[in-house]
Amino acid sequence: MTQRGEPEAEDPHAVRDRVQQLEDELEEAAIEAELESGRREESVEAAKRHVAWRMVRVSLGIVITGFGILLLALPGPGLVVVALGLGVLAQDVPFARRLLDRVQDRIPRNDDGNLPLAAKLTLVGSIVLAIVLSGISIWWSFFR
DSSP: OOTTSOOOOOOHHHHHHHHHHHHHHHHHHHHHHHHHHSSOOSSHHHHHHHHHHHHHHHHHHHHHHHHHHHHHHSSSOHHHHHHHHHHHHTTTOHHHHHHHHHHHHHSOOOTTSSOOHHHHHHHHHHHHHHHHHHHHHHIIIIIO
């Protein structure tokens, strides 16, 4: 403690070393869990790759689901995009499978159980439009 009652600042090298130690412990725990519960990877490298793919799938699923939630308020096929995002998440997150079943029950379907043609066209058109507008926005912001 200093004279004014403020805590002493820690050595930056000690903080960096502690953060590195925590990162290493987290990585070891993730690899150990993957080796025990994953697809029975044969090596640590295979387990690392599988953990990386899980992180990519979960991140992508969260982004797609979030976009679908936005489409619930905006024009577009919100429930279908939410179902798509939950489908990606359901591979790795247990509650996403249960939520996906509930969302799929709310998507309107024909008598034969398929999406109506208008819904398919709306879905494809909305996705294409979102990609094109995102591309234009990125070009306008960074490359013009």
